[in-house]
Amino acid sequence: MRHTLSVLVENQPGVLTRVAGLFARRGYNIESLAVGQTHDPSVSCMTIVAGGDDLVIEQVVNQLDKLIDVIEIRDITQVKYVDRELMLLKVKAEASMRGEIMQIVDIFRARIVDIGQETLTIECTGDAGKAQAIEKSLKPFGILELARTGKIAMVRGPKYGDV
Amino acid sequence: MKLTGAEIIIKAFEHEGVDIVFGYPGGQILPFYDKLFDSSIRHILVRHEQGAAHAAEGYARATGKPGVCIATSGPGATNLVTGIANAYMDSIPIIALTGQVPTTKIGSDAFQEADITGITLPIVKHSYLVRDVNTLAGIVRSAFHIATTGRPGPVLIDLPNDVSTATAEFEYPPPVALRGYQARREIDPNLIYQAAKAIGEAKKPVIYSGGGVISSGASEELRELAERAQIPVTTTLLGKGAFPETHPLSLGMLGMHGTKYANYAISYSDLIIAIGARFDDRITGRLxxxxxxxxxxxxxxxxxxxxxxxxxxxxxxxxxxxxxxELLLRLEAPEDQEWLKQVMAWKAENPLTYAWVDGVIKPQYVIEQIWDLTRGNGIVTTEVGQNQMWAAQYYKTLAPRTFISSGGLGTMGFGLPAAIGAQAGCPDKLVFDIAGDGSIQMNSQELATAVAYNLPVKVAILNNGYLGMVRQWQELMWNRRYSQTDLNVGTPDFVKLAEAYGALGLRATRPEEVRPALEQAIATPKPVVIDFVVAREENVFPFVPPGQPLTKMVGG
Known part of the structure; x- marks a missing residue:
């Protein structure tokens, strides 16, 4: 099963290596990892999506928690949370096709951020399902490039841990 | 007052109570060594950095204080790696201080540059690359705190040359609050209550105790638990000394080369009380x-x-x-004594044995004689392999911190430098390194260190001219194909080797020579190497072949 881990870490050089290295050394699988500074500049937040049965994930959490640079780790899989990915797609778009592509972009509430002579570049944010759906819809036109961030997540409601 | 980074390290070591360090100088660590020259901290100059790391570990395990090892950048630092890994696997608190090229050169493949924080990432509890001299005192303080609390382990401090010469105001900081580190955890009283109840209700309980009992200083509590509840105790290799092995409730070591009665007891028990142990594959057999x-x-x-x-x-x-x-406050003793009778019967019926052959020294006999002469009052370190398992089986350890062996990593060459570290930390103790002819050659250069500082360790080599444990596996599982395990050709004359270093060298080739050689070694106030020429193809029994259940013991 896929688990989503929200990890607060010291915002220091080498911390990402420690976290990624631990996954590699113990043979755990990272499906996606997104990291960035939080409102406290000394703290970064990592959102890690990892696959494995409950015992494996429990080991992942326990081992990560032992890293001195890991301040807090939560498995939020079972909690209600908001998650987003950002995806950029460059689609082949001759003039005759543009109308149809723009309709699809509208349906997904995505945005066109660049127009080339024969291409459109589209920005889409959403959860993993939405990203997958827009990719599928645009595929027939010819996807030339695709880049996406890992998932970032935040628990709904009050600050997690305060309730 | 402003101090240089090198001076700050020394001040901080003094604040942490460091009295002895083990190391080897070099270019990038020179600023530190220059300041060390004026310091009261005793430095033991080893002959290879690996020796420094193992000696620091031997010191830590014998004294209970953190051990410190020091090396220069690049090859000096990489030579520490095996010792750091060993301390990590066995959860021993050591601080490794390494020189590094100046911060301005890091990443440029400078002379003697190695990314030692990167290389050691999976084998340290934590590590620091110091970039700013103003953070140095706090880093040293945190390093000692992290190494010695919670589950102990090695911490590395990588010190670039320019940081060691830069200056900063020195004030030793108060204990550093590390928001990502929690050394102690609250114990849930309800869980204690339930565990105590489970002990009271158990029909066939057994205690399985490991190195955690020793690092936490819990031998007295363990003994009280065992005696009050009348529960037999088996220990791991690292747990030897947690419970006196002459005690009627002691079952000795369990696992791959454990006693039959320990393996029977754990296999047929209905309650295992695991204390500071981690169910390693050498303990559990087939899981x-x-x-x-x-x-x-x-x-x-x-x-x-x-x-x-x-x-x-x-x-x-x-x-x-x-x-x-907490558990002792609520302890209920099981009423049923049938189990204990059964375990004691197994113990009586299945003692550790070996066959005596006239005129031939059996390695087990050497260990028995060492025990008999010391009565368990010395410190024993071991190398790795058959020598280690015979030492574990036949040397009855009585007290914590007196049996020092490389468990998790199984590092050949550990025993001699560890003995040197233990002897430096405990100058009044008799320290034996029980060695094999293979292992001793991995760090025999440290004989020079022992002689130079007159650390009078006794190295008992069980010399069978083989990499004995590998040969045993080849005999039992690989159709006696002794691929690359015969060491006879090229092995040095260990008596001459000892003499070349200025140590005393002795040799025994017949059983009646064993005891006099040991007596002479003990009476000699300097390092001694004794070459015991033992039965070549003796095996360590009992033996649970890898991947087999513990009850499928071979031999013995």
Whole structure:
């Protein structure tokens, strides 16, 4: 099963290596990892999506928690949370096709951020399902490039841990 | 007052109570060595950096204080790696200080540059690359705190040359609050109550204790638990000394080369009380057949160990000693004595044995004689292989911190430098390194260190001219194909080797020469090497072949 881990870490050089290295050394699988500074500049937040049965994930959490640079780790899989990915797609778009592509972009509430002579570049944010759906819809036109961030997540409601 | 980075390190070491360090100088660590020249800290100059790391570990394990090892950048630092890995696997607090090229050169493949924080990432509890001299005092303080608390382990401080010469105001900081580090955890009284109840209700309990009992200083509490509840105690290799092996309730070591009675007891028990141990594969044998009828109480300071290898019914996460104290308050003794009678019968019927052959020194006999002469009052270190297992089986350890062996990593060459570290920390103790002819050659250069500082360790080489444990596996599992395990050709004359270093060299080739040689070694106030020419193809028994259940013991 896929688990989503929200990890607060010291915002220091080498911390990402420690976290990624631990996954590699113990043979755990990272499906996606997104990291960035939080409102406290000394703290970064990592959102890690990892696959494995409950015992494996429990080991992942326990081992990560032992890293001195890991301040807090939560498995939020079972909690209600908001998650987003950002995806950029460059689609082949001759003039005759543009109308149809723009309709699809509208349906997904995505945005066109660049127009080339024969291409459109589209920005889409959403959860993993939405990203997958827009990719599928645009595929027939010819996807030339695709880049996406890992998932970032935040628990709904009050600050997690305060309730 | 402003101090240089090198001076700050020395001041900080003094604040931490460091009296002895083990190391080897070089270019980038020179600023530190220059300041060390004027310091009261005693430096033991080893002959290879690996020796420094193992000596620091031997010192830490014998004294209970953190050990410190020092090396220069690049090859000096990489030579520490095996020793750091060893300390990590056995959870021993050491501080490794390495020189590094100046911060302005890092990443440029400068002379003697190695990314030692990167290289050691998976084998340290934590590490620091110091970039700013103003953070140095706090880093040293944190390093000692992290190394010695919770589940102990090695911490590396990588010190670039320019940081060691830069200056900063020195004030030793108060204990550093590390928001990502929690050394102690609250114990849930309800879990203690349930575990105590499980002990009271158990029909066939057994205590399985490991190195955590020793690092937490919980031997007294362990003994009280065993005696009050009348529960037999088996220990791991690292747990030797946690419980006196002459005690009627002692079952000695369990696992691959454990006693038959320890392996029977754990296999047929209905409750395993695991204390500061981690269910390593050398202990459990084939995991899905391990102790099939047993519920498990697991006491450990490291939450990640609980439930890692076996299912745990009563997790008690916390400092072993603190948990045992709580448990003792609520302890209920099982009433049924049938089990203890059964275990004692197994013990009486299945003693460790070996066949005596006239005119031939059996390695087990040498260990028995060492024990008989010291009565368990010395410190024993071991190398790795058959010598280590015979030492574990036949040297009855009585007290914590007196049996020092490389467990998790199984590092050949560990014993001599570890003995040197132990002897430096405990100058009044008699220290024996029980060695094999293979292992001793991995760090025999440290004989020079022992002689130079007159650390009078006694190296007892069980010389069978083989890499004995590998040969044993080849004999039993690989059709006697002795691929690359015969060391006879090229092995030095160990008596001459000892003499070349200025140590005393002795040799025994017949059983009646064993005791006089040992007596002479003990009476000699300097390092001694004794070459015991032993039976070549003796095997360590009992033996649970890898991947087999513990009850499928071979031999013995």
């Amino acid at each position: 899905d057949t391990f102790a099939p009828h047993a519920k498990v109480i697991h006491i450990d300071v490291d939450p990640a160990e609980i439930g890692k290898n076996v299912r745990v019914h009563h997790p008690l996460n916390g400092d072993v000693r603190a948990v045992l104290k």
